[in-house]
Amino acid sequence: MRGAREKLQWASKRVTTLQEDIAYSLFGIFGITLPVIYGEKKQNALGRLLQEIVARSGDITVLDWIGQPSEFNSCLPAHITSYTTPPCALSSLSEDDIQTQVSSLRKNPDVVDLASELYDRLDNTSAARFANCRLHLPCMAFRVTEVSLRHGPSQETRCKVKADGLRDLLITTKELNIHSRTRPVNQTFLLVRPWDRSLLELPDFANLLDDTESEGDYRTPPSSPSDDSPSHSPVKQDGVDLELRALRLLVRLGQPFGAFLLARQRGGEYKRVASDGDIIAQVKDVSSVQDLMDIKTIEIL
Incomplete structure (x- = not known):
């Protein structure tokens, strides 16, 4: 699994005894260490995880979901099940x-x-x-x-x-x-x-x-030199x-x-x-x- 979105889809059907553990159990998978605060809302635990993924990797694919928005932030989902559906191709x-x-x-x-x-x-x-x-x-x-x-x-x-x-x-x-x-x-x-x-990345040229x-x-061919202008190349x-x-x-x-x-x-x-x-x-x-x-x-x- 190469990106954050693919890992979240893989984990989207996970069931845990304590609802916060849906987020806590993914800390190791994403290489993240955060405080474990049992008793916090599930949305808050998932939100802390997702914001840390964005902060560390810049991977905004975690914002690609369908469902109910989180109270933590409206760009994040309330439930990890929102990642069950694959991204739109x-x-x-x-x-x-x-x-x-x-x-x-x-x-x-x-x-x-x-x-x-x-x-x-x-x-x-x-x-x-x-x-x-x-x-x-x-x-x-x-x-x-x-x-x-x-x-x-x-x-x-x-x-x-x-x-x-x-x-x-x-x-x-x-x-x-x-x-x-x-x-x-x-x-x-x-x-x-x-x-x-x-979007700035190039294929193997x-x-x-x-x-x-x-x-x-x-390639842009260099413009032909003239008496009035210096030679130029891109x-x-x-x-x-x-x-x-x-x-x-x-x-x-x-x-x-x-x-x-x-x-x-x-x-x-x-x-x-x-x-x-x-x-x-x-x-x-x-x-x-x-x-x-x-x-x-x-x-x-």
């Missing part, structure tokens, strides 16, 4: 498809500049962290402009959500009190994409470069030019992603609105994504 592009889109984007200098600026901002974004049971979550935020009611099963509220820059999507939840079919958004909502540094270098798909990082890294990031940001719906509280913090299914969002136009989203760190209760 999002479709991913093949390397050939990424290469094709990168080649197309390179033809537009404005898009290249956008991608480079976006890469720099995200590369310098800090990791998620907890402080006093509050999650400080780096993310890409999209402003929700409309929430409208859709008929669903008896106790479910199916909401059609519109957000700047995103395709419309349906969310099934019991946590939104909407009594009319349509209404303007009086409360402030955000749809956010938690920032995952794995050792073989890819050998196969494609002649086609110019993975900046390299780990043997791969930064322009390529930035364009690959832009392509990946254009694919469907798991989103959180956040509701702003009176104090300015946010709470996660738990849903009864995965919230899968997608940007409308990847070339305008930076104009429509806000890269920020949000404090979540």
